Amino acid sequence: MNLLIDFGNTRLKWAPWIGSRLAEGGVFAHAEATLPAMLEREWAGLPQPERVLVASVVKPELEQALEGVVASLFARPTQFVRSPVNALGIVNAYAEHVRLGVDRFLALAALHAKAARGQILVGCGTALTLDALCADGRHLGGLIAPSPQLMREALGRSTARTGGARGMLTEIADNTADAVHSGSVLAAVALIERFRRGVERSLGSPLAMIGDGGGIDELLPLLPDLQRERDLVLRGLALWAEQART
Structure with a gap:
């Protein structure tokens, strides 16, 4: 099982990817002060994931808070996906390819x-x-x-x-x-x-x-x-x- 996370400016959405199926996950509005407690509640009882993949557009402090929760709960590194020059059939129009929000790149790929x-x-x-x-x-x-x-x-x-x-x-x-x-x-x-x-x-x-x-x-x-x-x-x-x- 892979744990997939869409970390937006206002909401965090997550779901397990099991085999070839997106299973039911959760979504909530996040704030820096409450993020660890919210994640611990959301992921209580979740099986150990093989990988944790994140599409993030938030500031580094929030990414670090997420990394800390993942390490604490699952003893796994957090893999932050960044927009590439091309992948998944998509050719990025941005000259500075990482400046294209990864949420936009991945949504286009889907x-x-x-x-x-x-x-x-x-x-x-x-x-x-x-x-x-x-x-x-x-x-x-x-x-x-x-x-x-x-x-x-x-x-x-x-x-x-x-x-x-x-x-x-x-x-x-x-x-x-x-x-x-x-x-x-x-x-x-x-x-x-x-x-x-x-x-x-x-x-x-x-x-x-x-x-x-x-x-x-x-x-x-x-x-x-x-x-x-x-x-x-x-x-x-x-x-x-x-x-x-x-």
């Missing part, structure tokens, strides 16, 4: 393994990430912006009277809560649509559009051709684990 086609990956967690992928596995690059949730949080921190009330989605708002909520969602949708149009114009062909991440669901009603996927980073980590074994 998509490509499922269907080798031209496609756009929309990731929505703390950040909104957009990546374009050719059918031959060439990553063309992408964009990064705040997610709608992060936009709303930034407005709440930086302005005096936007308030904390949750708003409703509307095209023209007549109150602040709805204006903030709708503005954040519609800004994200506009960026996604503009990105897709630009890539399709450049390639001269339509692309499939795939979405994953904890914040993607609020975008789905406004992007009816956005196909929902789940656990792409963990599925990419599973591919990485299988490749390393061969």
